[in-house]
Amino acid sequence: MGTPTFAVPVLERLLRAGHDVVSVYTQPDKPAGRGKKMQPTPVKAFAEAQGLRVFQPGSLKGTVAQAQFAELAPDAAIVAAYGKLLPKSVLDAPRLGCLNIHPSLLPRHRGASPVATAILEGDETTGVTVMLLDEGLDTGPLLAQFQTTIEPDEGTPALTRRLFDMGAGLLIGALADLDVGRLEPQPQRGEEATHSKRLSREDGHIGWKVSADDIARKVRAYHPWPGTFTAWGDKTVKLLEATAAARIAGDTRKPGTVTVVDGRIEVSTGYGTLAVTRLQLEGRKAVSASEFLAGHADIAGAVLG
Numbered sequence: 001m002g003t004p005t006f007a008v009p010v011l012e013r014l015l016r017a018g019h020d021v022v023s024v025y026t027q028p029d030k031p032a033g034r035g036k037k038m039q040p041t042p043v044k045a046f047a048e049a050q051g052l053r054v055f056q057p058g059s060l061k062g063t064v065a066q067a068q069f070a071e072l073a074p075d076a077a078i079v080a081a082y083g084k085l086l087p088k089s090v091l092d093a094p095r096l097g098c099l100n101i102h103p104s105l106l107p108r109h110r111g112a113s114p115v116a117t118a119i120l121e122g123d124e125t126t127g128v129t130v131m132l133l134d135e136g137l138d139t140g141p142l143l144a145q146f147q148t149t150i151e152p153d154e155g156t157p158a159l160t161r162r163l164f165d166m167g168a169g170l171l172i173g174a175l176a177d178l179d180v181g182r183l184e185p186q187p188q189r190g191e192e193a194t195h196s197k198r199l200s201r202e203d204g205h206i207g208w209k210v211s212a213d214d215i216a217r218k219v220r221a222y223h224p225w226p227g228t229f230t231a232w233g234d235k236t237v238k239l240l241e242a243t244a245a246a247r248i249a250g251d252t253r254k255p256g257t258v259t260v261v262d263g264r265i266e267v268s269t270g271y272g273t274l275a276v277t278r279l280q281l282e283g284r285k286a287v288s289a290s291e292f293l294a295g296h297a298d299i300a301g302a303v304l305g
Helices: 005-016 042-049 063-072 088-092 114-120 156-179 212-221 289-295
Strands: 030-032 037-039 077-079 098-102 125-132 142-149 228-232 235-245 258-261 264-268 273-281
Touching (some): 098 156, 142 156, 212 273, 273 289
Antiparallel strands (some): 264 273
16 A cells, blocks of 8 residues: 555565565546646556556545455555555454554654654654554554664655665565564554644745754755745745855844855845755746846845745
């Protein structure tokens, strides 16, 4: 059970390990592109190329979908960024349960945006967890975990891919051990739990009164969704790449003030300066800072908000 590109390696590893994948569940096709042509999910495209049976129910809450799942009589269900809640009847159907790959070291960062939250909060390390799903939100017992360092310039897409690649390998061992009774699920320590929220577009708005470090992490964490953006007059500017620069002693410029230095765009913040290296004006393509300045030199001295 999975949907996006970074879930494909999980299915690939299951097949490579010799498991009999009786079916693949993924989100329904969605329109995409200028022509709004219906596009399969990455997991569906890969599964069909392997000759696997694919189901795409709009929900698993209905009796027909639940009966269909039960008829498969799976030993285990593997969940990797599927994007739908599993009702109790589905959770209880597989002999070994429903194993989920979650990209954090549970119980830290339960919820919808664990990778972005780890980057945003400045965590130096994160990891991946293989767990058994229950009816709670990422509250089920733990089967295996692996810790890794977050690289200084690593953004959400790259870190997510890396964690799911790690999780795919971790899953194979956990599944084998669980099958023969060598693995005892461990309950989570609920008192240590933290939560990550579902992100909305409004979360991407930049407040310049915080530090340059905070904003730089936000740019890395919120790409591609919801993105980070600010207002330049009546236009919106997206920040795609940015780094925190050293604080200038005695800098009294208002947070959000743009300074152009040797072809670079630097923005004053509540503490330190943000060097913007790639950005996008609404209605235009993404460009480097020097390319942007070639057509919009008047941004110098502006106060973004």
